[in-house]
Amino acid sequence: MTEILIRNATIVAMDAGHGAAPFPGDVLVEGETIKAIGEALTASPDARIIDGQGKLVMPGLVNAHTHSSETFLRGRYERMPLEIWLLYAYPLLMNDPIGERLLYLRSLLLAMESLRNGVTTFCDDFFDPPRHDLDRLATVFRAYDDAGIRANVSSAVMNVHTLDALPFAREVMPAELQALLDFGPPMTANAYIDYCRSAFSSLHGKSGRLNFMIAPSAPQRCSPDLMAACMDLAVEKHVPFHTHILETKTQAVTGQMLHGKSLIAYMHDLGLLKRNTTIAHSVWVSDDDMLLMGKAGVSVAHNAVSNLKLGAGIAPIRRLLDAGVTIGLGTDGVSSNDTSRVFDVMRVAGLVHSAAGPDxxxxxxxxEILTMATIGGAKTALLEQVTGSLEVGKAADLLILDLRNYPFMPLNDIAKHLVYSENGSSIETVIVAGRIVMENGRLKTVDEQAIFDEIAELVPAYLAEHADLERRNSVFEPIMAEIHRRATRTDIGINRYQGDVVDRHSMS
Structure with missing residues (x-):
């Protein structure tokens, strides 16, 4: 069994004993796992020896929430709130699904960029309208297998008509536009669960690194029976129930208008707040919401960059942590972030919450940010026993960074350097499941230049088709703008205060 011994390094283990505190030592990898961590370790004669002098060894980063379906839309949009941006990134009027080769390249590009920037695990909330196709899902799995990354992959589902999942939509959209939105019969709970069971049978556990997860899009977009069936299967298979809740003020208004309560309270009443519930965003939550979330042991994927770009707001992370909620960091999709670099999210998250108030x-x-980017993210993915920290018996998912580089020069506090200074440029080696997938700044699993060349050749035609799709969907933009305007002016009992969520009654 192949061994790798990293000698005389500075180690940040992110385990219960050390946390983010650095210590000197060696790391011995045997096969796919960490065999030993300590000083003066020995290895077999044929082991690969890596000199760790002047190097930092740390766990690979975990991207707790992303969407591979956006990867070709990088750098395309700005100055759009979520409800308008969705019109163009996830159009209501659709073309045929992206071709299989482009689907593969799109997924592979996300994995390549992630690995190059230190992400060894991500949760891909893969959305592939208008149908769920096991062969297409398998194409995504194949791309991630080829890249060598660890991933949870979904096939996101929704079965509530768009106009019934948005406040004010039926009253502000003219009948002739509503008539264009005929999506056919909605997905039934039984049909989706049958599909998921097939995915578990054929794809889950692939290569020991790739898992299928359950991803009902959002409580306002899915019927109660579909969400209940999703939760039952997620619990049975011990995978995340991965969903979006309270990303925007519009969604906060939606809960009150549809159910007379917040969407978190609605989830609680349906019995859908559990340890394996992972909520992307959680921006517009109240004190009562956070209490329910903490008691249930749910997780939140905090998407600090995309929340800012889409004007959604700033999640109340300190108060979520105090309530007992586990926090991971997500980039969200490349279209609402423009990179898949978790180091970017770490820096923004480390800075923006200083605007949460004068205390x-x-x-x-x-x-704390470093915890979110590693073991916290692993917990949101239900992978904390596998990855997220450097511990004997866990997967050898780790990074080797050069401390003789600008982000660490001169060296003061490693955690602060990683959060506020590092951008991924210091990463020399990336190891996933004991396999070196990047070394000396070069990916070893794929030919990067060949992939870039193929994307440059094939994607322009796809983007031209997408531009036509954008023009067709632009007819709905005034409607979505009006929905956004009305929602922002609706009193929902919580207010924004310097980036935090404050219960209005508690301020009186």
């Missing part, structure tokens, strides 16, 4: 002792600290 600076509650501002989020660098070691």
């Amino acid at each position: 600076y002792e509650t501002w989020v600290a660098a070691d």
